[in-house]
Amino acid sequence: MSGTFSTYQGKLLRDAAAGHPPPCPCDGTELEDAAAKVLAPGPFGYVAGGAGSGDTLRANRAAFARYRLVPRMLRKTQPELRTSLLGKEMAAPVLLAPIGVQSIVHPEGELAVARAAAETGVTMIVASPASYSLEEVAAANGDGDRWYQLYQPDDPEVCLSILDRAKRAGFTALVVTVDTPRFGWRPSDLDQGFAPTLRGIGAATAFSDPVFRARLAQPPEQDLDAAVRLWQQMFTGTGRSWDELAFLRANWAGPLLVKGILHADDARAARDAGADGVVVSNHGGRQIDGALAALDALPAVAKAVGDELAVLLDSGVRTGSDVLKALALGADAVAVGRPYLYGLALNGQSGVGHVIRSVLADAEVTLGLLGAETVLDLGERHLHKIGG
Numbered sequence: 001m002s003g004t005f006s007t008y009q010g011k012l013l014r015d016a017a018a019g020h021p022p023p024c025p026c027d028g029t030e031l032e033d034a035a036a037k038v039l040a041p042g043p044f045g046y047v048a049g050g051a052g053s054g055d056t057l058r059a060n061r062a063a064f065a066r067y068r069l070v071p072r073m074l075r076k077t078q079p080e081l082r083t084s085l086l087g088k089e090m091a092a093p094v095l096l097a098p099i100g101v102q103s104i105v106h107p108e109g110e111l112a113v114a115r116a117a118a119e120t121g122v123t124m125i126v127a128s129p130a131s132y133s134l135e136e137v138a139a140a141n142g143d144g145d146r147w148y149q150l151y152q153p154d155d156p157e158v159c160l161s162i163l164d165r166a167k168r169a170g171f172t173a174l175v176v177t178v179d180t181p182r183f184g185w186r187p188s189d190l191d192q193g194f195a196p197t198l199r200g201i202g203a204a205t206a207f208s209d210p211v212f213r214a215r216l217a218q219p220p221e222q223d224l225d226a227a228v229r230l231w232q233q234m235f236t237g238t239g240r241s242w243d244e245l246a247f248l249r250a251n252w253a254g255p256l257l258v259k260g261i262l263h264a265d266d267a268r269a270a271r272d273a274g275a276d277g278v279v280v281s282n283h284g285g286r287q288i289d290g291a292l293a294a295l296d297a298l299p300a301v302a303k304a305v306g307d308e309l310a311v312l313l314d315s316g317v318r319t320g321s322d323v324l325k326a327l328a329l330g331a332d333a334v335a336v337g338r339p340y341l342y343g344l345a346l347n348g349q350s351g352v353g354h355v356i357r358s359v360l361a362d363a364e365v366t367l368g369l370l371g372a373e374t375v376l377d378l379g380e381r382h383l384h385k386i387g388g
């Protein structure tokens with residue numbers, strides 16, 4: 001059994017035996033503790049923290065633990081992660097979830113992540129509030145496949161300008177996030193007074209936008225506070241409705257996905273608004289304390305729209321087995337968030353590359369051990385639900 005990604009297992013073993021341990025842990029669930037040792041409390045709390053008491057953060061992991069994988073033996077497998085998503089071939093059904101303000105954990109931030117994504121062949125979803133402009137991240141990503149995540153600005157001209165820039169910079173899909181019209185109640189940030197956005201971190205794309213700049217009395221370089229205020233006003237706000245998606249649908253020709261769906265009816269609303277896919281997600285437990293686990297929301301969404309839309313899942317994916325469990329429950333692909341950011345914090349581009357390769361190798365090895373050939377073979381028959 002030596003598929004595309006599982007060769008990394010052999011390399012790690014040979015390297016470690018020769019005295020070269022991996023750049024960061026191979027167990028995706030250990031990365032957080034390792035990152036806690038290198039990050040200052042403010043940035044660490046910002047990344048690792050959840051909303052409120054952390055209930056949903058824990059629920060995301062607990063949901064994966066409630067499903068056990070059921071393997072079948074002696075099936076002559078050649079496991080293959082390759083799949084197609086939204087009409088395009090993909091090396092694996094695993095993407096990098098959009099994470100903003102990455103320079104708070106490493107000076108190269110999104111640039112290092114973009115290089116690691118290109119080098120490993122996974123699709124990166126670049127966040128609206130990236131620390132570098134979308135063009136800078138695109139240049140670092142080169143020939144890689146990249147999607148753009150949008151917090152939809154309420155100024156249509158600014159929105160059009162950003163969509164145009166994203167298209168010209170080679171972003172192939174648009175992911176509009178609907179679960180963060182404002183930040184959730186995040187005790188770690190509140191206790192520590194940690195708010196990178198107030199310092200303009202994450203505003204690189206807006207601040208380099210000619211239409212946005214034209215709205216300011218003074219450029220951001222001269223009056224940062226006023227620029228940050230306008231940026232926040234424009235890109236967030238709870239007064240949004242499903243109607244606003246029509247504008248994006250009319251002005252973005254490529255695939256459009258809606259991120260932050262936890263209810264089958266919202267998945268249907270996304271479909272009716274012309275979306276091509278949804279991301280089932282509770283934003284990694286950062287928005288609503290007590291919201292249901294993303295994995296527990298997945299089956300109903302997959303049942304409602306799975307035949308018509310691409311269904312992705314994020315929130316709590318840490319290991320290869322987690323990837324396979326989500327696929328068995330009806331996801332077409334998953335996105336991984338914090339783990340790659342911890343890799344970035346621990347070891348820059350090579351840390352990110354290690355985290356990606358580890359998840360993919362683990363998923364490929366485990367797929368074969370389950371007795372499945374491809375990710376399309378996975379289904380409920382591979383799952384045993386504890387207590388259900």
Ligand SMILES: Cc1cc2nc3c(=O)[nH]c(=O)nc-3n(C[C@H](O)[C@H](O)[C@H](O)COP(=O)(O)O)c2cc1C
Nearest residue numbers: 047097098099100127177283284314315316337338
């Ligand atoms: C530090 C941090 C910043 C994030 N920023 C964004 C963002 O700008 N846009 C967005 O759609 N999601 C953002 N997310 C949410 C992720 O895309 C994703 O939903 C979540 O991290 C997945 O859960 P996981 O971290 O458990 O894998 C952020 C998450 C973290 C941890």
Ligand SMILES: O=C(O)C(=O)c1ccccc1
Nearest residue numbers: 100101129180197202286
């Ligand atoms: O922190 C987040 O989860 C997030 O989505 C975000 C939103 C705006 C700016 C930076 C991060």
